[in-house]
Amino acid sequence: MNNDELKELIKRCAEQERSAQEQLFKLFYGKMMGVCMRYTKDRDRAQEVVQESFIKIFDKLADFDFKGSFEGWVRRIMVNASIDAVRKRNREAFSTDEEYIFNGRSSFQEHDLDDDITKIKAEYAMEAIQELSPAYRTVFNLFVIENYSHQEIADILNISEGTSKSNLAKAKQNLRKILSEKFVNLDHER
Known part of the structure; x- marks a missing residue:
């Protein structure tokens, strides 16, 4: 998909066109599932994170200004959602050693x-x-x-x-x- 086609698809998604949203989801699902799997140990949890993230993405599409990479923007949302999922499951997960x-x-x-x-x-x-x-x-x-x-x-x-x-x-x-x-x-x- 070229850049102009992607922009048109994003515009249709921002207008709440369900078929466009499904197409965008399918376009990025595999890559973003890979991103989320790196943070969550469980495939089901990674799928939940991807789905929750796409809901956020569709809600915030109007905020995307096309100045940067759309995939990078989607990836950042996925990473942040994955980190939030890790935090929820493990409140005290991070070692507090200042030096190793x-x-x-x-x-x-x-x-x-x-x-x-x-x-x-x-x-x-x-x-x-x-x-x-x-x-x-x-x-x-x-x-x-x-x-x-x-x-x-x-x-x-x-x-x-x-x-x-x-x-x-x-x-x-x-x-x-x-x-x-x-x-x-x-x-x-x-």
Whole structure:
């Protein structure tokens, strides 16, 4: 679908045309389900978040000004709704450790996933990410996949920047452990 067709579809959705809303939903459902699945462990909950988010999207379509990417705008709504769902389920989910020090230095490089994680097939990595606690999974997704800074994550989640860094470091440490325990024979499966 080209940009002009998308604009026309959005305009029809803003006018509450049900067939256009259904078309827009189908157009973005798969991608947005993937976004929500990264935050929620349960497929049913992810579907609920997607559906609730589309209700918000249809309500707020008149506010979309076409100055940025529509998909980016939809994605942000999905991410925020997913974070809200995690918060509702886990009121005290985020570690409050201000610093996480490993061997006398920070245990992560902010924009560099360790080689052992990046070389693994996406499906295995996704499965391992789903096994993280909601707090670690949320911070990991926001930082690594959505490219938020630690300050932005702290603002979104109402935690300190140090807590964000700590949760990311612990998420990566737990991912290494999960992957080494469950997927040690990945090379033999190829």
